[in-house]
Amino acid sequence: MKTENQGTLYGVGVGPGDPELLSLKAARLIGNAAVIAYPAPEGGESFARSIASAFIPNQCIEIAMPVPMRTERFAAQSVYDDGAKDIADHLRAGRDVVVLCEGDPFFYGSFMYLHNRLADQFNVEIVSGVSSLVACAGRLAQPLAGRNDVLTILTGPMDDDALEQRLLLGGSFVIMKVGRHLPRLRALLDKLGLLSNSGYVERATLPTEKVMPLADVDESCVPYFSMILIYDGDEAWKK
16 A cells, blocks of 8 residues: 555666666665665676766665576566565665666566556656667667558567568568577578568667678677668668
């Protein structure tokens, strides 16, 4: 049950990587935070925290949620159970908690799992951030869609049959979570005659960013933070 003396939970999008893409509201909330929380890979640095690090107060309490980078759902879900419990303790004590989210909290964001556990007990505010989707389009200088085009968002781990059915519908496509799936994704796009229409971006807005035609990508070193943008429509900007 929500009460007046509880703190507020803020899901704050910190953008795709460049700290200058934080919104003014995000920077203000982080800079004034008594408690911040963020996901972090087991034994590694939190990407979300690294983006926002310049704004985090020295005296701030930090809750790192070590997320296993595995395919099993249970292990990851138990991390959000533990993180939600720690966050709830601070909220009940009247302290606001700022959760740092890569990109946007509700676009493939882990904050949705915390929201599901806490929103019925506490006041929650979502502070939207620049998603990797629009960041990659901007870096590639390729519009996502125009006029009556349909934009379809796909993920690299999808099987080839499911991907092919979607791609055959035409329009504008984004394939996220590319990583180790690149060789078979590129082979599928080549088969469908879409390779020449495909652009590639990795680590958008970071100093290590790479932007190029998909056909030119070295398959041996493709990171998780990579994306393919494809256009197979009739808009004049592509002609």
